[in-house]
Amino acid sequence: MVKGEKNGPCQGGLIRMLELENVTKYFGGLCAINDVSFSVKENESVGLIGPNGSGKTTLFNLITGVYKCSSGKIAFQGNRIDGTKPFRICHMGVGRTFQITRPFPHMTVRENVAIGAIYGKTVKGISPRLALQRADDVLEFVGLANRKHTLITNLTLADKKMVELAKAVSTQPKLLLLDEVMAGLNTTEVAELMKTVRKIHDSGTTVIIIEHVMKAIVGLASRTIVINFGNKIADGPTHEVMNEKGVIETYLGKEFKVVRSLRAAS
Amino acid sequence: MQRKVREKEREHAILNKAGKGVFVAVLVAILFTLLPLTVDRYTLHTLILCQIFVVISVCWNLLAMTRQVSLGHAAFFGLGAYTSALLSDRLSTPPWLDIASGGIVASFGAIILGLICLRMAPWALAIVTFSFAEALRVISSMIAFTDGAQGISLSPLFEGNPNNKLLSYYMILVIALITVVTVYFVIQSRLSYAFRAIHDDEQAASILGVNPVLFKLLAFTISAFFTGLAGGFYAHYTTHIEPATAFNVHISVEAQLMPLIGGLYTFVGPIIGAFVLTLMTEYLRVSFGQGYMIFYGIILVVTILFLPEGVVGIYKIVWSKVRRTGLAREV
Numbered sequence: 001m002v003k004g005e006k007n008g009p010c011q012g013g014l015i016r017m018l019e020l021e022n023v024t025k026y027f028g029g030l031c032a033i034n035d036v037s038f039s040v041k042e043n044e045s046v047g048l049i050g051p052n053g054s055g056k057t058t059l060f061n062l063i064t065g066v067y068k069c070s071s072g073k074i075a076f077q078g079n080r081i082d083g084t085k086p087f088r089i090c091h092m093g094v095g096r097t098f099q100i101t102r103p104f105p106h107m108t109v110r111e112n113v114a115i116g117a118i119y120g121k122t123v124k125g126i127s128p129r130l131a132l133q134r135a136d137d138v139l140e141f142v143g144l145a146n147r148k149h150t151l152i153t154n155l156t157l158a159d160k161k162m163v164e165l166a167k168a169v170s171t172q173p174k175l176l177l178l179d180e181v182m183a184g185l186n187t188t189e190v191a192e193l194m195k196t197v198r199k200i201h202d203s204g205t206t207v208i209i210i211e212h213v214m215k216a217i218v219g220l221a222s223r224t225i226v227i228n229f230g231n232k233i234a235d236g237p238t239h240e241v242m243n244e245k246g247v248i249e250t251y252l253g254k255e256f257k258v259v260r261s262l263r264a265a266s
Numbered sequence: 267m268q269r270k271v272r273e274k275e276r277e278h279a280i281l282n283k284a285g286k287g288v289f290v291a292v293l294v295a296i297l298f299t300l301l302p303l304t305v306d307r308y309t310l311h312t313l314i315l316c317q318i319f320v321v322i323s324v325c326w327n328l329l330a331m332t333r334q335v336s337l338g339h340a341a342f343f344g345l346g347a348y349t350s351a352l353l354s355d356r357l358s359t360p361p362w363l364d365i366a367s368g369g370i371v372a373s374f375g376a377i378i379l380g381l382i383c384l385r386m387a388p389w390a391l392a393i394v395t396f397s398f399a400e401a402l403r404v405i406s407s408m409i410a411f412t413d414g415a416q417g418i419s420l421s422p423l424f425e426g427n428p429n430n431k432l433l434s435y436y437m438i439l440v441i442a443l444i445t446v447v448t449v450y451f452v453i454q455s456r457l458s459y460a461f462r463a464i465h466d467d468e469q470a471a472s473i474l475g476v477n478p479v480l481f482k483l484l485a486f487t488i489s490a491f492f493t494g495l496a497g498g499f500y501a502h503y504t505t506h507i508e509p510a511t512a513f514n515v516h517i518s519v520e521a522q523l524m525p526l527i528g529g530l531y532t533f534v535g536p537i538i539g540a541f542v543l544t545l546m547t548e549y550l551r552v553s554f555g556q557g558y559m560i561f562y563g564i565i566l567v568v569t570i571l572f573l574p575e576g577v578v579g580i581y582k583i584v585w586s587k588v589r590r591t592g593l594a595r596e597v
Contacts, residue, residue: 104466
């Protein structure tokens with residue numbers, strides 16, 4: 001097992017952006033997250049991987065305040081945020097996307113993004129005109145400018161994912177949580193999205209990425225955390241974690257064996 | 267370059283549209299100011315009813331924009347009416363103060379009710395609001411403070427003035443105008459973004475920094491305030507209120523039907539709906555007497571079946587046809 005504290009993150013500042021301390025979440029009798037602790041430093045890019053149902057999205061839901069922790073502490077920039085309402089956490093500077101895109105169907109792309117620009121920082125908000133301008137900037141940034149007047153329901157999946165990303169970016173987050181933004185996209189689209197995420201990271205945003213597309217994790221995350229059955233089983237520099245025996249067995253195991261047997265057959 | 271030009275054109279078109287909107291609004295306002303001068307007392311009474319229902323319908327629609335369904339808007343109407351009547355009867359305060367207080371008390375009622383049940387699902391809120399209105403009706407008919415089932419009588423508005431009905435009309439016209447203009451500004455402001463986001467997906471909205479409870483409560487309060495004003499006016503206008511009329515289920519039902527018939531979630535829809543339904547009810551009642559509800563029901567069902575977007579939807583259907591032929595010509 002790789003201990004995050006021992007190896008340390010390969011990149012990132014000294015300020016602790018996000019800290020999870022013995023976070024546990026029960027759904028009735030089911031333990032979804034079991035005693036998970038890790039911390040993310042400023043401007044780090046962290047990958048979060050694990051099999052389906054291992055608790056990755058639950059972890060995001062705990063950080064953004066959608067769920068309350070059963071026990072444990074979560075701190076963002078030194079302030080405790082467990083038990084805080086989601087909109088407050090957003091105002092503090094945590095943005096996220098949803099795995100299954102959740103656009104506002106009765107609005108255009110631009111209006112969808114404008115909501116984050118209006119309410120992302122304070123309750124009072126800025127004027128709609130200014131917000132729409134900011135939305136345009138964000139859409140330009142993610143490469144959706146030509147789609148801004150389209151109704152969101154008329155978009156392709158890739159574009160919907162982009163809007164989801166744009167919505168999160170429009171709140172001007174310091175910490176961005178990306179929940180499987182690449183899932184269901186083709187190779188070119190993945191490459192495009194990776195470029196965009198890298199741009200966001202380079203502009204000084206700390207990023208945590210949940211992803212099944214390993215290429216994206218390897219390409220974007222300098223450090224990777226592996227979760228299985230709600231337990232953290234590995235944490236360290238991405239290339240080291242990927243070669244961990246435990247990780248390969250629990251997460252990549254099957255594919256690995258198939259490939260090896262195929263190789264043996266040929 | 268071309269895109270910029272197109273964008274400018276678009277902005278120009280939007281401005282043009284807004285200009286047209288203001289023009290139409292001013293025309294309508296002038297029409298409603300001059301129209302009552304030419305009609306008889308009965309028609310004037312019907313117009314006053316229309317204006318009262320415009321207020322209620324617009325308020326209900328505003329609440330619906332945040333995905334909150336009220337089945338008991340009569341509660342706020344009745345609160346306003348009773349506050350107004352009690353103040354006038356017990357303390358003999360001037361009518362404008364009674365009516366304003368009616369709105370304030372109704373919005374307080376909404377805040378209390380809202381804080382209790384804003385986290386509920388829409389259908390749960392519907393049941394709670396319905397029970398709230400019924401509870402108020404029963405309570406007001408039982409306690410001595412409100413003179414029980416016998417109700418309260420008050421002196422008519424503009425007593426002694428031969429034109430009192432006309433002046434009453436202008437009073438409710440002003441209330442309706444204030445309501446409509448307020449709602450217009452709410453819809454134009456950033457609030458509408460929060461309302462629509464909450465309507466579509468409350469959780470996703472809160473992730474983007476929208477405080478759902480705050481904005482839902484705000485919509486609830488604004489909605490109740492103006493409904494209370496309408497109630498306060500109604501008490502003075504009819505000169506007598508009792509629990510059965512102030513907290514009438516009929517008001518709650520009309521409040522939902524009017525936006526639905528006119529065009530739900532739109533700005534003009536509820537206004538049109540209020541006029542269509544009020545005028546239709548009066549017409550049917552006069553022509554068919556007792557059995558008019560049958561026709562009323564049939565018309566409602568047919569409208570909802572064939573115009574799912576309400577009367578406003580007609581415009582959309584016609585416009586899309588026009589545009590299609592226009593595009594064909596362009597190609």
